[in-house]
Amino acid sequence: MVEPKLYRSVIEDVINDVRDIFLDDGVDEQVLMELKTLWENKLMQSRAVDGFHSEEQQLLLQVQQQHQPQQQQHHHHHHHQQAQPQQTVPQQAQTQQVLIPASQQAAAPQVIVPDSKLIQHMNASNMSAAATAATLALPAGVTPVQQILTNSGQLLQVVRAANGAQYIFQPQQSVVLQQQVIPQMQPGGVQAPVIQQVLAPLPGGISPQTGVIIQPQQILFTGNKTQVIPTTVAAPTPAQAQITATGQQQPQAQPAQQQAPLVLQVDGTGDTSSEEDEDEEEDYDDDEEEDKEKDGAEDGQVEEEPLNSEDDVSDEEGQELFDTENVVVCQYDKIHRSKNKWKFHLKDGIMNLNGRDYIFSKAIGDAEW
């Protein structure tokens, strides 16, 4: 089991050791502090247990403890937002990505979109310049997403999975999916559309079965072209997502119904659609398939499930809600094998299991091959 103190002490040691290096290089101490803050923040986001070092952070923590976690994240969110405009943002890639995490409802057992699937899907599928998909999950309680806008204009998304594990997702392409109104304007916005999507939170009374609202949307930034391709929406209240974008984008409302007819069942049993339509739509389906995540729409569900099941390679999905590759990094003292019986003698390891960190000084294991 890992202690936060150990991590703290490591951070302290490293920071202190590199302070000299920083000064030798002529780098300001403030940069060092910024490194430490960034480091601690990321650590904090990835684990449930943590504490802050600097007083400022402690104050922040106290304030956060008074509020609810959502507000805390909201605070972080605003904090990040306020910090953003001060940085110069090159216009290379106007990508804004917001990944809405899966449900964090403690009470509701709803699992809207497994983050694992989302990230896995997004990582697996080659994100062409055309489109990347992001799923928008609308839990009963809206959980804001923390974004970190780097100077390259790319957002490092911090996705918080249901169990609290965090994934830092750095999108390659531009995909914008916003659950909140994010007024991020890029300076000199020649091609900087701002996509604002206001989603009304779901009413709390949605039953688990129908409470799944996934609204994948695709927003393409290709040069001067921006396309908004929302996909079907599975929601009791379909008119929730409205994408309004300044600039060249087309505001779209009620996207689900418009798109639904275009997506046909490929495996349709007793389907009345003609083969020609299927062929025509198949490419489109494939494209959308890469872009879409699991769809909760009534139409989408029947169509998407078989297609999605082909996409999914791993069989973890049904078992885990997130795609943490459980990794153990360690050193081996002795590895032994007899026929197909293996024995492992390991030491000094750091494990990340189910999203949480553990450390051991010695580990002994058995396995059959």
Added chain:
Amino acid sequence: MAYQLYRNTTLGNSLQESLDELIQSQQITPQLALQVLLQFDKAINSALAQRVRNRVNFRGSLNTYRFCDNVWTFVLNDVEFREVTELIKVDKVKIVACDGKRFF
């Protein structure tokens, strides 16, 4: 030189990402970031060797094994990690292990 093995951990990755952000904003040079990472390697290696004192047992089925450049990589399935305090079950785990007696 200490193993760079631990860079792909939560601690190491968050450090690398933070450094990358600073490089992006041109507040530090890549060379400096490398120095920081090397320092991190030393610190984490020594911290693990000295400050951690607990044992873990595990059992599972071995899916794949690889031994290359004195580095073992295993993929195990249906593994149970047992510590005195708790039991952790995972369906799949990847173990990367460097030689513990590296200098000999």
